Amino acid sequence: MPDLSINFAGIKSPNPFWLASAPPTNSGYQVMKAFDAGWGGAVWKTLGVPVVNVSSRYGGVNYRDKRLIGFNNIELISDRPLVDNLREIEEVKKHFPHHAVIASLMVQSREEWHQIVRDVTSAGADGIELNFGCPHGMCERGMGSAVGQEPDVLRTIVEWVMEVAQIPVIVKLTPNISDVTEPARAAREGGADAISLINTIQSIVGVDLDLFAPYPIVDGKGTNGGYCGPAVKPIALNMVKNCAQDPYVQLPISGIGGIENWRDAVEHILLGASSVQVCTAAMHFGFGIIREMTAGLEQYMTEKGFHTIYDMVGKALPNVKHWEDLNLKYKVTANIHEDKCIGCQLCYTACEDGAHQAIALREGTRIPEIIEENCVGCNLCSLVCPVENCITMDRTDDGTEHLTWKERTLAGNIPTEFNDERAGGLHHWVPKPTAALGKEKHKTLPGKARQLELPTPEKAAMAKKE
Amino acid sequence: MAEFVPPTSEQEFHANFAQLKPRMNNTEALYESSRCLFCFDAPCIQACPTGIDIPQFIRQINTGNVTGAALTIYAANYFGNACGKVCPTEVLCEGACVYNLQEVKPIEIGRLQSFATRQVIESHKYLFEPGPPNGRKVAIIGAGPAGISCACELRALGYGVDVFEAKSQPSGLTVHGVAPYKITNEEVLAEMDYLQTQFGYRVQYNSPICSRPDLLALEEGYDAIFLGIGLGKTNALLLPGEERENCVGAVEFIEQLRREHHQILVGRKVIVLGGGNTAMDAASESARLGAEDVILAYRRSKEDMGAYDFEYDLAKSVGVKGLFNVAPVEIVGNGRVEGVKFIRTATVDGQVQAVPGSEFVEPCDMVIKATGQAKQTTFLGLIPGLQLDSKGRIVADTHTYQTTNPQYFASGDALNGGAEVVNAAAEAKVAARGIHHYLSAR
Numbered sequence: 001m002p003d004l005s006i007n008f009a010g011i012k013s014p015n016p017f018w019l020a021s022a023p024p025t026n027s028g029y030q031v032m033k034a035f036d037a038g039w040g041g042a043v044w045k046t047l048g049v050p051v052v053n054v055s056s057r058y059g060g061v062n063y064r065d066k067r068l069i070g071f072n073n074i075e076l077i078s079d080r081p082l083v084d085n086l087r088e089i090e091e092v093k094k095h096f097p098h099h100a101v102i103a104s105l106m107v108q109s110r111e112e113w114h115q116i117v118r119d120v121t122s123a124g125a126d127g128i129e130l131n132f133g134c135p136h137g138m139c140e141r142g143m144g145s146a147v148g149q150e151p152d153v154l155r156t157i158v159e160w161v162m163e164v165a166q167i168p169v170i171v172k173l174t175p176n177i178s179d180v181t182e183p184a185r186a187a188r189e190g191g192a193d194a195i196s197l198i199n200t201i202q203s204i205v206g207v208d209l210d211l212f213a214p215y216p217i218v219d220g221k222g223t224n225g226g227y228c229g230p231a232v233k234p235i236a237l238n239m240v241k242n243c244a245q246d247p248y249v250q251l252p253i254s255g256i257g258g259i260e261n262w263r264d265a266v267e268h269i270l271l272g273a274s275s276v277q278v279c280t281a282a283m284h285f286g287f288g289i290i291r292e293m294t295a296g297l298e299q300y301m302t303e304k305g306f307h308t309i310y311d312m313v314g315k316a317l318p319n320v321k322h323w324e325d326l327n328l329k330y331k332v333t334a335n336i337h338e339d340k341c342i343g344c345q346l347c348y349t350a351c352e353d354g355a356h357q358a359i360a361l362r363e364g365t366r367i368p369e370i371i372e373e374n375c376v377g378c379n380l381c382s383l384v385c386p387v388e389n390c391i392t393m394d395r396t397d398d399g400t401e402h403l404t405w406k407e408r409t410l411a412g413n414i415p416t417e418f419n420d421e422r423a424g425g426l427h428h429w430v431p432k433p434t435a436a437l438g439k440e441k442h443k444t445l446p447g448k449a450r451q452l453e454l455p456t457p458e459k460a461a462m463a464k465k466e
Numbered sequence: 467m468a469e470f471v472p473p474t475s476e477q478e479f480h481a482n483f484a485q486l487k488p489r490m491n492n493t494e495a496l497y498e499s500s501r502c503l504f505c506f507d508a509p510c511i512q513a514c515p516t517g518i519d520i521p522q523f524i525r526q527i528n529t530g531n532v533t534g535a536a537l538t539i540y541a542a543n544y545f546g547n548a549c550g551k552v553c554p555t556e557v558l559c560e561g562a563c564v565y566n567l568q569e570v571k572p573i574e575i576g577r578l579q580s581f582a583t584r585q586v587i588e589s590h591k592y593l594f595e596p597g598p599p600n601g602r603k604v605a606i607i608g609a610g611p612a613g614i615s616c617a618c619e620l621r622a623l624g625y626g627v628d629v630f631e632a633k634s635q636p637s638g639l640t641v642h643g644v645a646p647y648k649i650t651n652e653e654v655l656a657e658m659d660y661l662q663t664q665f666g667y668r669v670q671y672n673s674p675i676c677s678r679p680d681l682l683a684l685e686e687g688y689d690a691i692f693l694g695i696g697l698g699k700t701n702a703l704l705l706p707g708e709e710r711e712n713c714v715g716a717v718e719f720i721e722q723l724r725r726e727h728h729q730i731l732v733g734r735k736v737i738v739l740g741g742g743n744t745a746m747d748a749a750s751e752s753a754r755l756g757a758e759d760v761i762l763a764y765r766r767s768k769e770d771m772g773a774y775d776f777e778y779d780l781a782k783s784v785g786v787k788g789l790f791n792v793a794p795v796e797i798v799g800n801g802r803v804e805g806v807k808f809i810r811t812a813t814v815d816g817q818v819q820a821v822p823g824s825e826f827v828e829p830c831d832m833v834i835k836a837t838g839q840a841k842q843t844t845f846l847g848l849i850p851g852l853q854l855d856s857k858g859r860i861v862a863d864t865h866t867y868q869t870t871n872p873q874y875f876a877s878g879d880a881l882n883g884g885a886e887v888v889n890a891a892a893e894a895k896v897a898a899r900g901i902h903h904y905l906s907a908r
Contacts, residue, residue: 064528065500342567345506366509386503387568 002301003308004294006040008275009194009252010168011127013100015040015294016309017265020256020277021104021129021172024287026078028088032095037287038294041100042092043196043277046077046131047085047116048106048143059205059215059225070231071280072205074216074223076137077106082116086123093124102127102170106134106143110160117164127167130158130192132183133174133199135226145199148174151186158190170254173197173239175232180239181246188251195243196254196277198236200226229280233258237271241320244272260289262296270316274309328408329401332377332393334358334370340390341367347381347391355380357431374429469785472756473728482754483646486780487551490574490581499528502573505564510575513562515892516543520559520575527582535582537593544618545611545891547587547657548640550580551649553888554743556776584653587660594664597624602905605630605688606667607675610638611890612878612897613694614658617667619898627667628688632674636662638696639879640887642721645747647754651724678848685873690901693846693860693869693876694894697839697884703739707797708835716740716748716836723751733832735759737806738786739794740836741771746781748834753784760786761828765793765811765818789828793820797833805829839884849874859883866900867893875901 004015018041019025019034026045034042053075061070078085092101103120105128107113117128132154134144147153154171161169171187173180175198184195202224204214214222236257243249255273259265260281268276281289306312336347343366351359358374359381370381382391408414415422473479490498502524510520519538526535539546555561555576563572586593604620606613609631617627635641641654662669675681684691700715702708712733722730732755738748741764752760762781764771767790771778782788792808799805810824841858853861853870860876862869867877877893879885 065497342564343505343509344503344564346503349506 002298002306004040004298004301006275006309008100008168008254009127009170011041011100011102011275012098013040013275014098015297016269016275017041017290017293018043018100018102018254018275018277019282020279021046021102021131022279022283023073023075024279024282026080028092031088031092031101034282034287034290035092035096035099038290039099039287041102041126041275043102043104043129044085044089044125046104046106046134047082047120048077050079050081051076051137053079054218056216056218061205061229061231068229068280068284070203070205070227071229071283072200072203072216072225072227074136074218074225077104077131077134082119086119089120089123089125093126100126102129104129104131104172106131106138108141108143113157113160114164117161121166125167127170127193128161128165129170129172129196130161131172131199132157133172133176133197135174135176135200135202136224145174145176145202148172148183148199149177151182154183155186155190158187158192162191168193170194170196172199172256173243174199175235175239175257176202179242181242181249184243184246184249184251188249192251194252194254195249196256197243198232198239198257200228201232201235203227228257229284230258230260230264233264233267237267240268240273241271241317244314244317245320260284262293262300265293265297266300266312269309269312270314271320272314272317274313324406324409325404327402327404329397329403331395331397332379333372333375333396334377334379334381335392335394336368336370336381337390337392338367340387342387342390343367344386346384346386350380350384356428376428470754470756472732476727479646479728480650482756483751485551485650486647487574487577487580489584490577495527495578495581498574498578499524501565502528503564509562509564510559510573513558514542515558515886515888516549516895517892518542518546518559518579523582524573524575524578527578532582532585533589533591533593536586536591539579539583540593543888543891544615544661544895545640545657545887547580547583548611548637548649548654549888549891550576550578550583551653552640552644553886554774554776557774558888583657587656590660592664594618594622596621596666599626600624602626602689603628603687604690604692604901605684606692606694607684608632608638608694608696608878609636609669609671610694610696610878611640611887612696612880612894613638613692614661615891615894616692616694616875616877616898616901618661618665619895620901621665621667623898623902625902627665629667629669630673630675630684631669631671632676634671636669636671638694642724643717643744644724644887645720645751646724646727647750676845681848689873689905691874692894692897692901693874693880694878694890695842695845696879698842699840700835701838701840703794703835703837705794705796707799707803710797710799710803711801712803712831713797713833714835716744716834717839719748719834720744720751723755728755730755732757733803733830735761735830736832736834737761737763737828737830738834738836739763739806740838741766741773742836742838743773743777745834745836746773746777748836749781749786750784752832752834753781753786757832759830761789761830762786763789763792763794763806763808763828765791766813767791770813793818795825798827803831803833806833839879842880846880857883863900865896866903867897868900868904872904875904 006013006016021043025042031042057075059072060068063069103125105116132148138144139146169192171192173183187195206215240255253273254275255268256277259276259278265276348359348368355378356376358371359368385391470482473482504521508521523535523538559575560572565572603626606617606629609629617629620627636658637654700717732752736752736757738745749760749762791811793811794806795809796807798807805827807827810821811818843858851871855861860881867875875897877897878890
């Protein structure tokens, strides 16, 4: 039985799943309910001078039949008096002494920081998270991402906090910056114990086509909000990786961004996170999703033989290289398994229009054919194919050669002129430009049709009957 | 058996004849449209006689452009709503869906099609208008799928169009000959109103064209004449006792059912003669009207039936029983039908042969003959120079549907011998183009 417990920069938690600072951690009631359901920790909704919010506050990105693959909000930090929050933190810790309660904070002056750090420590919080990420509303007041985007200011505030901090301090970073490792380094220089990322991404999730206003709409107007949800995971993973690989950061990382199930969590962990924070998924499906997350993580660890979370933290990092270190000699080619092909020809159009014209249609069948000499092994066909394992990318080099761009650069063997003979695409086959004309227009006209293969012989027989 | 209680009210009738392809709600349409793969050169398009750009309209539904979806459908098929419900989609578009090969449920193309078209019909959003008048007039005989489709297309091309219909309602088979669980009268007529309002052709109801003087008036008053007359009444079996009370033709039975609903009476034990799709409909309908026993009697084996498998399955699902390899020899009874005398048959070298001495009487109190419809050869004989083939079908050019009398064009059942609504709709568009080509060249 694997051990899911963590000790994150001194903050102990029965499992690595924390609720991120957000509406689900707005009250003691919610945090108690979450812990009761199985969450390991909660980062309390950001405390500071309480705000007044607008309605509506949330916007969604739906994709086809999937709701909320992306989500944004224009809600601000806690709108409840500090004293109420502190009393509830105390109450939660009484019931859950072994769960992690982390107070997210956002104030302005050094005095305010000192005071609030002392307040939450007295209330029994296990740690502090500095909210340097909020990309809407608060940043316009000189807080949130306004701080996260200025490493010098960030470092100074961390230093103020560390002057009085008795419990671990996490700095939450904004992704609204070109290089996330800069504020991460500043956090370390300021003395922070850990970092967490990513906060939400400045966004407009959509525009109402009738009201001509961005979502969410407040009395006919809107503003940019903070983007999150499943859609942001790829961005978060890359930033987590960047911080984990940076030799000047070297801090525990709490991974945040698009975590909805155990797989997402494991991905964050393999790229260097040692705790993970979840918000959108809990807002969408409720606290109950934790059951699937812990069960899935436990099963995965058992199957892989990981005893603790730390056995897997950063496990994928050695395989994340710079592009120039990838093997140019490695070669894969697409292979269509005809027995699985359903004849949708999505691979054909994708390759024809979106890639390298390496798939051909054949008369008498809807099963396309790979033109091997044209296939560059880009993967697009296998990605668009709706049938599992119908198109595989099979290795076609013999594995004996290994040559990277960096090695070629050192050997002086890379293209250096605009019309260089050493260019990769120089000897590729491409069709004549004029061969494209008229192709699209005629695709469904009679006579151009491929042979229609009906599903079963019985159906084919039926179709023949009058 | 008696799965269905005889309906005594319109409400009970609709319960017994619940729609096989009920209307989708918005969520259902969103979910279903999401599944479409947007195949290249899609097999569903190839399988549709009218060649609707199906992936296009499904994607339009998915992106909230339902009006655009309806336009895509109607641009190819003026009976877009009706075809979504009455087409044998199982063997056409949905049968061709690539998901079948993955053993995944194919996209419900028919229901999506009706979803989009019904929405525009109800919203009164008009998608078409008549073309600028070109001064020419065309007469159309028959307001069925062929006639109305031809009328729409000709109006779009700027022709003046008068439609002459013998009955009191438009849409032909769609309102008279299709089983009520496939489409309701209201739905059919709403689509007819929608088309007529947009295209502005005139229809004269209760105006049968049946004599030479009638035809002469059309020949003199119009530049071209389109024959969309369909088929005639049920073929006579020429069996003794066929005239007995309660021995009816399937076409007439279904027509009466569509008109009078629960007010028609069905026998307690019904025998349906025939093995085609109409026989399946008549049998299903009898069961849904509350008949206690329904027997489908066919002179060959089950495998040889002309009906689609799903139609037979549908009949079986409401309790209809099959009786195969039997041929009726007499309708027995005393004034009223009391049974059918059958003789068992065997198929030898493809020929059905009676087995001597194997006669038996299957008792019943109603016989429905679903044994094919007669061709309207007598009427067609009134048209000078009009050639018919050996089966009584109108002979026409396959590209223009111009008949051997150049002023006459034809499509639909009278031309193809009896096919689906979608075939008539497809052919009529070609015929309208043929008329346009012919008259433009003059």
